[in-house]
Amino acid sequence: MMLSKGLKRKREEEEEEGKEALAVDTWWLDPGHPAVAQAPPAVASSSLFDLSVLKLHHSLRQSEPDLRHLVLVVNTLRRIQASMAPTAALPPVPSPPTAPSIADNLLASSDAALSASMASLLEDLSHIEGLSQAPQPLVDEGPPGHPIGGAPPSLGALDLLGPATGCLLDDGLEGLFEDTDTSMYDSELWAPASEGHKSSPEDGPGKEEAPELDEAELDYLMDVLVGTQALERPPGPGR
Amino acid sequence: MLVCQGPGIGSVTHKSTWALGARTKKWLLADVISTVEFSHSGDLLATGDKGGRVVIFQREQENKSRPHSRGEYNVYSTFQSHEPEFDYLKSLEIEEKINKIRWLPQQGAARFLLSTNDKTIKLWKISERDKRAEGYNLKDEDGRLRDPLRITALRVPILKPMDLMVEASPRRIFANAHTYHINSISVNSDHETYLSADDLRINLWHLEITDRSFNIVDIKPANMEELTEVITAAEFHPHQCNVLVYSSSKGTIRLCDMRSSALCDRHSKFFEEPEDPSSRSFFSEIISSVSDVKFSHSGRYMMTRDYLSVKVWDLNMESRPVETHQVHEYLRSKLCSLYENDCIFDKFECCWNGSDRNGTSDTPGKVWKEPYLQLPLRKKIPRSSNRIAAEKVTRGLKCASNSLQLDTYVLLKPS
Numbered sequence: 198m199m200l201s202k203g204l205k206r207k208r209e210e211e212e213e214e215g216k217e218a219l220a221v222d223t224w225w226l227d228p229g230h231p232a233v234a235q236a237p238p239a240v241a242s243s244s245l246f247d248l249s250v251l252k253l254h255h256s257l258r259q260s261e262p263d264l265r266h267l268v269l270v271v272n273t274l275r276r277i278q279a280s281m282a283p284t285a286a287l288p289p290v291p292s293p294p295t296a297p298s299i300a301d302n303l304l305a306s307s308d309a310a311l312s313a314s315m316a317s318l319l320e321d322l323s324h325i326e327g328l329s330q331a332p333q334p335l336v337d338e339g340p341p342g343h344p345i346g347g348a349p350p351s352l353g354a355l356d357l358l359g360p361a362t363g364c365l366l367d368d369g370l371e372g373l374f375e376d377t378d379t380s381m382y383d384s385e386l387w388a389p390a391s392e393g394h395k396s397s398p399e400d401g402p403g404k405e406e407a408p409e410l411d412e413a414e415l416d417y418l419m420d421v422l423v424g425t426q427a428l429e430r431p432p433g434p435g436r
Numbered sequence: 437m438l439v440c441q442g443p444g445i446g447s448v449t450h451k452s453t454w455a456l457g458a459r460t461k462k463w464l465l466a467d468v469i470s471t472v473e474f475s476h477s478g479d480l481l482a483t484g485d486k487g488g489r490v491v492i493f494q495r496e497q498e499n500k501s502r503p504h505s506r507g508e509y510n511v512y513s514t515f516q517s518h519e520p521e522f523d524y525l526k527s528l529e530i531e532e533k534i535n536k537i538r539w540l541p542q543q544g545a546a547r548f549l550l551s552t553n554d555k556t557i558k559l560w561k562i563s564e565r566d567k568r569a570e571g572y573n574l575k576d577e578d579g580r581l582r583d584p585l586r587i588t589a590l591r592v593p594i595l596k597p598m599d600l601m602v603e604a605s606p607r608r609i610f611a612n613a614h615t616y617h618i619n620s621i622s623v624n625s626d627h628e629t630y631l632s633a634d635d636l637r638i639n640l641w642h643l644e645i646t647d648r649s650f651n652i653v654d655i656k657p658a659n660m661e662e663l664t665e666v667i668t669a670a671e672f673h674p675h676q677c678n679v680l681v682y683s684s685s686k687g688t689i690r691l692c693d694m695r696s697s698a699l700c701d702r703h704s705k706f707f708e709e710p711e712d713p714s715s716r717s718f719f720s721e722i723i724s725s726v727s728d729v730k731f732s733h734s735g736r737y738m739m740t741r742d743y744l745s746v747k748v749w750d751l752n753m754e755s756r757p758v759e760t761h762q763v764h765e766y767l768r769s770k771l772c773s774l775y776e777n778d779c780i781f782d783k784f785e786c787c788w789n790g791s792d793r794n795g796t797s798d799t800p801g802k803v804w805k806e807p808y809l810q811l812p813l814r815k816k817i818p819r820s821s822n823r824i825a826a827e828k829v830t831r832g833l834k835c836a837s838n839s840l841q842l843d844t845y846v847l848l849k850p851s
Contacts, residue, residue: 245718245772248775248776252778260526260527260528261526261528261617263617264616264617264635264636264663264666265635265666265668265685265725265781266781268663268664268665268666268685269685269721269722269725269781271664272664272721273718273719273721273722273775276718276721277718280718417525420525420526421525424525424526424527
């Protein structure tokens with residue numbers, strides 16, 4: 198039922214709402230296309246995979262992602278990916294691709310890298326929680342078993358979005374930090390954490406080395422970092 | 437066709453899409469309605485729109501000369517509930533769109549409702565004024581202060597009737613308690629507390645206290661990488677003030693008892709229907725996501741809405757719903773297209789009618805007697821013109837809706 202075979206849609210720019218204006222009506226009006234429900238194919242086509250990655254990308258690039266939309270797309274993408282995993286490195290392409298698609302690139306790398314990159318993209322969400330969480334006045338019997346693990350300091354996880362999977366972010370990882378206000382790095386509070394941005398992935402010890410660095414402060418600083426980036430991007434599709 | 441007369445809105449026909457803006461006094465496209473809620477008695481209908489406005493309609497009184505007029509609603513009050521805000525720390529604009537409105541039970545002449553956008557809940561008092569005082573000592577009839585030296589005699593102000601004026605005033609503002617977008621509010625049966633739910637947390641408020649709230653549900657994982665599920669709706673039980681339910685994006689409903697622990701992360705009941713293997717697809721999870729959950733008035737049952745169906749659950753049975761009604765089954769074969777254009781992520785509401793009598797019988801497949809109303813709510817602004825149309829719903833209910841964005845379904849089931 199999925200998509201008409203032999204048709205490879207041009208990838209639209211994320212900024213355009215045109216992504217949603219894809220000619221969807223033709224899918225089910227196509228006479229060659231069965232209109233009744235049928236058992237879905239066990240393996241998704243690469244187009245569906247492409248589409249899902251596009252949606253994920255689009256969702257993440259919102260200044261404030263719709264969490265429900267995001268988790269649904271991620272879960273769907275994982276299902277698609279799981280069904281495609283056994284089918285070798287490249288999906289069967291009906292027509293010769295004009296340019297390497299995201300699917301080809303991603304499937305060329307390992308599944309583990311894809312999972313990790315998607316996971317680390319999700320990790321960005323933890324940076325959305327900034328100061329606005331701090332003033333939340335909780336009653337004293339706050340969740341004892343719940344660590345306040347808002348923002349893991351391991352920005353290094355984003356390094357997994359390296360050249361192999363860098364296509365998930367158009368600008369590449371470098372674009373994230375291009376115009377960062379470096380005055381923040383001069384603060385001694387930043388010292389242990391900042392070095393890990395572009396070098397080796399940072400793990401727990403990074404946090405322990407700066408015991409005075411409050412997690413809330415780290416959240417705040419990360420927020421400004423991500424916020425800086427958000428400022429320079431064109432505004433997302435209208436709200 | 438709904439003809440609105442009253443402050444802020446000119447008459448609207450099914451062809452006309454223009455309304456007099458309440459704020460700008462200019463003709464502008466009427467905002468998309470984002471939420472609708474009847475008061476408990478049904479005499480008032482509140483609508484919230486994307487522009488942060490609340491418009492309240494009142495049912496017309498019975499009139500012998502116009503026997504069919506009862507059942508029509510006229511504009512009663514219009515006010516600006518929320519304004520767009522800007523979060524400077526995150527460089528984010530906070531939409532003024534009203535996500536939910538809930539009426540408080542009436543306890544006097546004035547009416548109260550809660551309205552919420554993504555981040556802030558407000559308690560509004562709507563009161564009528566049909567008298568005014570005349571004969572003040574210190575000011576003239578036009579309000580100018582009188583010169584105290586010229587006052588030679590005192591008089592007692594008297595009350596005189598005036599044209600009915602409906603005033604809305606904000607009484608409480610409950611802010612800064614939600615990191616994520618508020619999707620639900622629900623007033624408790626104790627009439628003192630209410631809950632507000634966002635994607636990951638549910639908070640409990642006291643209506644009198646605005647500077648703090650209690651977190652009662654928190655499903656945020658320690659590591660956001662592990663996030664796979666969000667809260668989609670929540671509601672208090674209509675009679676048991678310690679019981680609440682919340683639904684998830686995975687199609688599950690959890691019932692929690694606040695007596696068991698302060699943080700209700702462990703549910704008391706877990707409602708989930710096993711997936712039908714024959715209809716499994718890549719989109720199974722998306723279409724199973726519950727968009728609304730409502731208790732019946734009796735409190736014995738609850739209704740849930742997912743993308744294609746409405747399910748009625750008996751609180752005593754967690755394994756499966758007692759009834760499932762396919763609302764638009766014809767869409768099942770088009771899920772891929774709907775996924776492409778994001779329509780598959782649309783959310784729908786549902787509600788019970790006034791008298792949810794138990795209509796089931798022992799015969800499997802026998803359905804409820806009750807008609808219920810559903811409103812799919814699209815989030816996007818339509819590119820073509822809006823249309824405000826009202827359809828008369830059976831049993832005297834009437835609802836204003838934007839016919840491009842909202843469809844009103846009335847399902848009457850045979851008994």
